[in-house]
Amino acid sequence: MRTNLVCDSYNSSYFLIDKKFQLASFSVHPMDKLSVFVSGNLALGQQIEELLTQRYRENFISRVENCFAGQCFSLEKKVALAEEGDVVFQVTFTPIFIQNEVQYVSCTVVSSNRIKRQLKLLNEYSHVASHELRAPISNILSLSGSIKNKKLEAYDVIRLSGLLSDINAQAEKLDEIIKLLNDLLHNNEHIVFFQPESVNPDSKHIVLLDDDKLTNRMHEMLLSGLDVEKCLVTFDEPKKAFDYVKAQNPDLLFLDLHMPEIDGWAFLGMMQEQGILVDVIIVSSSIDPLERSRARAFSFVKDFVTKPLTSEKLKLLFDKDKPAYFKNL
Template identity: 50%
Template sequence: MPYRNNCEGASGSFFLVNKNYELSFFKIETPDDLGSFLEKNPAVGVPIVEIIAHKYRRNFMSLLSRSFEGHCFSIEQRLSVFGAADLVYHIVFTPLTVDGVTNAVVCTVVNMSSSRGLASMIKEYSHLASHQLRAPITNILSLSTITNYSKLEAYDALKLTQLLSDINTQAVKLDEIIKMLNEVLNKRGHVDRFDDFGVKAAHQHIVLVDDDVITNKMHKMLIRKHPSEKKVVVFDNPQKALAYILEHKPDLILLDLHMPDIDGWRFLEMMEELNVFIDVVIVSSSIDPREHSKAKSFLCVKDFYTKPLTIEKVNQLLDY
């Protein structure tokens, strides 16, 4: 089955790390493929921390440490190369566990930069279906649940309720079709559920970060319906949101993933770089299982909610 068969045109290497965080064995397909990912040439017995480039060391070691706790991760990492196109790697951390004890972790690094053909096309289609097409549909689903405006006359409210019901029916059908398409394309993948992080905190100060204005309005309205009072601050600009978070230290951040300029992944990286460790819940239109797995690789991310949010999901999130 060679892994390569599933990644047409890709080349891969792997490293076996023992419980002392030393390199026990390794195989490098092509040294040049690892580019700037390595600080120096690997050697058996050398601490893995000395091999990984400083720029990527912190995140790598964090994931490796969590893999020794029994967690498996599959993420993508883009590496910048001066004067050339970026390198894109698919990195998999697999714990080797015997009788409940993890004695080693296998780290597989696959260079996807040169990948072409069917695998690349499928990945692109999956991304478009998951994000571009679902985004407006989730807004329709959200809007179609607002049927309780008390200021409307009874007759108008009845007509509006019927209209929204029809919109909702069609949106649900479209949403189900897209989910089926993504399940076909990602049938080997699975959605990693988040672990139980213990008792929930009393989230009283919440920041919403999403470039979609309608989404922000809908989510703010849903949170306002929660029995306990919450301070809700909304941002459609991630940079401004980060500045606010640094100054005011909210309790919880609801974060969209796919935003222009600074996307959710970069936002999370910036939080880590600034040593900001505030609970984050991803709220995204994505149904791609790889993104659920990637979200688990960030310590501050506590859960992953698929849009649209509902009053039931909000209560589940905020009740403690």
């Protein structure tokens, strides 16, 4: 077991200390203002007594010694910071057992300001989820239930089209709320857009990979409507798709990210390892900016398109006079 993964789960600053009282791993969050506890620069292998400020050194080391004896501690320290006033630090000492023996002690530190920010974010997230998200979901369920009603068999096409339009409007509202929730979680992160100027508009041999068969059918229908001469091959199993791409070397691959067994990231890694440089368009429901940035690390990934894929997005992708940035994709 990698003990640093255990400490990372705290989502706060942490120090991992070995039996020699040396720093085995650490992660310092800039918002935690730890200069009150730590002096100088941190480095792996350093004795912790060299890293601690004199005021807290004895108490800290004593807690670590007791932790190696199997005890846990959680305490609060109120500190006056000139720029922020009084700040309460929550400090937790936890023994980490490996094969029934304490091998490390983790010390996590988080400031009250971070806790307040996290609670505020959680409250905002909860409010949007409970007061905004439920409404369109309820409306969609109600509208879809109405369509199943046998009395609608006598409805004409115009009335049914109206109901479908209402469902679409509620789905768009739901999508906007989900984007709002995502923005709350990633409000400090910059979304990096692709510049897919090298996507070949004349690609004829195209592979579609998505574990959802309905999605594949919809994408196949959209691409067929764009150009009847395109050769489209669909897969819902990544292993079969990889074998096909490796053997046939198609012009373009539309790739979903979140799939069982072999996800999109593993698929891209396999392509990179084996030198398969087929152009890839990622088509994902994810709106996480970190995933968009991660995709840019693969040179053969030419764009990252958020679902649903539409004819308008496809026309932009295959437009010979495409703009430098596709910010609406």
